[in-house]
Amino acid sequence: MNNQPLVAPSVLSADFGDIAAAIDRIEASQADMVHLDVMDGHFVPNITFGPKMVADIRKRTKLPLDVHLMVDNPESHVDAFIDAGADYITFHLEAVTHAHRLIQRIRDAKVKAGISLVPSTPASAISELLEDLDLVLVMTVNPGFGGQKLIPGCLRKVTQIKTMFEGASPILLSVDGGINRDTVRAAVSAGANLLVSGSAFFRAEDPAEEVRFLKAALSS
Numbered sequence: 001m002n003n004q005p006l007v008a009p010s011v012l013s014a015d016f017g018d019i020a021a022a023i024d025r026i027e028a029s030q031a032d033m034v035h036l037d038v039m040d041g042h043f044v045p046n047i048t049f050g051p052k053m054v055a056d057i058r059k060r061t062k063l064p065l066d067v068h069l070m071v072d073n074p075e076s077h078v079d080a081f082i083d084a085g086a087d088y089i090t091f092h093l094e095a096v097t098h099a100h101r102l103i104q105r106i107r108d109a110k111v112k113a114g115i116s117l118v119p120s121t122p123a124s125a126i127s128e129l130l131e132d133l134d135l136v137l138v139m140t141v142n143p144g145f146g147g148q149k150l151i152p153g154c155l156r157k158v159t160q161i162k163t164m165f166e167g168a169s170p171i172l173l174s175v176d177g178g179i180n181r182d183t184v185r186a187a188v189s190a191g192a193n194l195l196v197s198g199s200a201f202f203r204a205e206d207p208a209e210e211v212r213f214l215k216a217a218l219s220s
């Protein structure tokens with residue numbers, strides 16, 4: 001159904017020793033995108049991987065690659081992720097001064113541009129960027145780790161952002177953190193149309209059934 005949300009499993013919860021198997025699992029599940037969490041140990045306390053991993057994953061799948069940069073100075077890194085084959089590059093508003101300039105750089109490279117907000121950043125922080133974005137990623141946990149519990153108050157922000165974009169070009173409105181069978185209905189009701197799922201997806205016995213469940217959140 002057209003109004004079903006998209007699902008993007010996050011590789012953060014996969015076994016990094018067997019990334020190929022993780023990508024195969026995502027492909028077999030009929031998910032829509034692959035979510036790739038890049039962490040630098042500065043913007044967030046954790047460290048994950050860089051552009052080489054993205055380029056290697058690019059060779060294994062035609063699914064869109066949704067790169068979530070949780071790094072300081074994303075301006076210094078976006079070119080490498082563009083070259084690696086990212087389809088979407090999302091950076092944190094809190095990590096930049098010139099967000100508009102960075103969005104234009106990403107879009108000039110024919111890559112879709114996204115902005116992410118940590119839980120303490122209000123929706124109004126992106127009010128001057130409505131015409132410029134392809135995706136807004138609302139963090140529903142504090143960024144840095146998988147397997148955390150969704151912070152319910154963050155869903156208010158999803159609804160506020162959805163309202164702000166009425167009349168502007170349609171965007172992907174992504175929720176990231178703590179999305180699972182217990183929280184998905186509230187997230188989609190709030191207005192999310194892209195669901196990032198890390199631990200719930202990789203823990204599921206049947207990943208295809210997990211994706212079906214998440215997509216059907218509002219019709220069940």
Ligand SMILES: O=C(CO)[C@@H](O)[C@H](O)COP(=O)(O)O
Nearest residue numbers: 010143144147177178198199
């Ligand atoms: O960006 C992040 C964490 O900072 C996420 O993309 C996590 O990978 C989500 O994991 P779960 O909360 O679904 O386990």
Ligand SMILES: [Fe+2]
Nearest residue numbers: 037068176196
């Ligand atoms: Fe993420």
